[in-house]
Amino acid sequence: MTSATGVKVIESVDDLRKWRKTTAGAQGIKIGFVPTMGALHEGHLTLIRKAAAECQSVVVSIFVNPLQFGPNEDFSRYPRSFEKDLEMCAQAGAHVVFHPSVDQMYRSGLGSTTKVVPPPELTERLCGLFRPGHFVGVATVVLKLFSMVEPHAAYFGEKDFQQLTIIQRMVDDLDLPLTIVPVATVRETDGLAMSSRNTYLTSEQRKISSELYKVLNQIKDDCSETNKSLREAEAAGQAHLNSLPDLHVQYLEACDPKTLEPRFEWKTPIVILVAAKLGNVRLIDNLLVH
Ligand code: AMP
Numbered sequence: 001m002t003s004a005t006g007v008k009v010i011e012s013v014d015d016l017r018k019w020r021k022t023t024a025g026a027q028g029i030k031i032g033f034v035p036t037m038g039a040l041h042e043g044h045l046t047l048i049r050k051a052a053a054e055c056q057s058v059v060v061s062i063f064v065n066p067l068q069f070g071p072n073e074d075f076s077r078y079p080r081s082f083e084k085d086l087e088m089c090a091q092a093g094a095h096v097v098f099h100p101s102v103d104q105m106y107r108s109g110l111g112s113t114t115k116v117v118p119p120p121e122l123t124e125r126l127c128g129l130f131r132p133g134h135f136v137g138v139a140t141v142v143l144k145l146f147s148m149v150e151p152h153a154a155y156f157g158e159k160d161f162q163q164l165t166i167i168q169r170m171v172d173d174l175d176l177p178l179t180i181v182p183v184a185t186v187r188e189t190d191g192l193a194m195s196s197r198n199t200y201l202t203s204e205q206r207k208i209s210s211e212l213y214k215v216l217n218q219i220k221d222d223c224s225e226t227n228k229s230l231r232e233a234e235a236a237g238q239a240h241l242n243s244l245p246d247l248h249v250q251y252l253e254a255c256d257p258k259t260l261e262p263r264f265e266w267k268t269p270i271v272i273l274v275a276a277k278l279g280n281v282r283l284i285d286n287l288l289v290h
Contacts, residue, residue: 003097005090010098013105016148019096029056033151033178034094035142038062039079039196043186045092047155050183052093059149060089061098066110068137079196098149105144116140118166122260126162126273127284130250135166142167143174151178159185159193161271161286165260185285187213193285200281208244209278215241216272216287219254223266224289230254230266241276250275250282257288 001009010016024031032055034047040062051058062085069075082099089097106113116139122128123135146154156164168180185193191213192198192206201209215237222233234252241249254263257271273286 003086003090005086007086007090007094008096009086010096011100011104013100013148016096016098020148020150024057027056030153031055031149031151032058033145033149033154034058034060035145035154035156036060036062037064037078037196038085039081039199040085040088041186041194041196041198043157043159043194045088046186047157047183048089048092048094050181051153051155054181055153057096058094059096059098059151060094061100061145061149063098063100063105063141063145065105065137065141066102067106067113067115067140068134070131070133073131074197074200079199098145105141113140116143116170118170122162122166122169125260126251126253126255127275128162130275130282135163138163139166139170143170143176146176146178153179153181155181155183157183157185158286158288159195160284161257161273161288162260165258191217193283195283197281197283201278205246205278205281208247209283211241211244211247212274212276212283212285213287215252216274216285219272220287220289230264241274246279248277250277 003009010019032051034051036044048058048060064078066075086097115136117136118139128135156167158164164182171180187193190210192210219233219237222228223230238249238252241247252274254270254272255261256263257269263270269290271286271288275284
């Protein structure tokens with residue numbers, strides 16, 4: 001079905017494969033792919049625009065993947081705005097929007113589907129400690145989507161740094177024939193990383209939320225300009241964040257950008273990652289320093 005926006009909407013795996021073999025495959029063109037959970041914002045659009053600049057055909061998937069949500073997480077209330085998303089995809093240069101149902105994606109049932117298990121040293125730390133099973137759900141859906149879309153390049157945001165690292169590792173380890181293209185985090189003017197979940201924030205929480213990025217930069221400045229030790233800088237950042245009303249840090253940690261192993265001394269390249277709950281809203285951010 002071609003929507004009023006001019007974007008082709010595909011809802012079944014069979015139709016996607018047909019499109020891939022005929023329209024896209026026959027012409028031997030470069031296919032770019034942007035997997036999303038919808039509720040699109042400028043961060044997603046930046047990925048789509050980059051894909052459109054580098055590829056002749058761009059597929060965006062919009063699928064809120066139940067397999068990557070824990071039992072007490074926000075799967076059922078995750079923001080959904082499909083019609084608006086379609087318009088935004090069209091304006092950013094997407095050609096196809098793949099919008100499958102949960103039944104289409106998991107035909108043998110969520111509980112009994114085959115799963116992809118990335119290396120525990122990447123998944124069982126940082127966000128993985130607070131969201132058990134999350135990255136198995138992510139890797140599984142992403143591998144399935146890669147196998148359906150067969151893209152030449154797939155675009156992922158650095159905002160979800162651990163996810164990007166795990167997907168890159170899956171592509172390397174399983175010799176998947178595509179390139180992963182990282183895209184820098186898109187931010188609000190006060191520094192808050194854009195996220196579909198930011199719509200949950202009250203206006204008070206919204207003001208506090210920008211402190212996360214400020215603290216990441218403060219740690220960088222402390223270590224690179226004033227010679228403070230990484231441990232001291234992290235402790236000061238953590239204390240500042242925990243002093244803010246309603247905010248609870250889950251982790252604030254500097255890591256090796258490739259292996260995600262913790263760093264105890266400041267040495268570039270390095271990535272500082274943070275996750276915090278602001279009320280019930282879970283926010284993540286990171287700062288990559290080369
Ligand atoms: P999501 O819909 O949250 O699953 O995100 C889909 C893709 O968009 C992922 O590759 C995210 O990393 C990326 N993304 C989300 N927010 C941002 C942002 N603020 N800047 C850059 N990429 C983002």
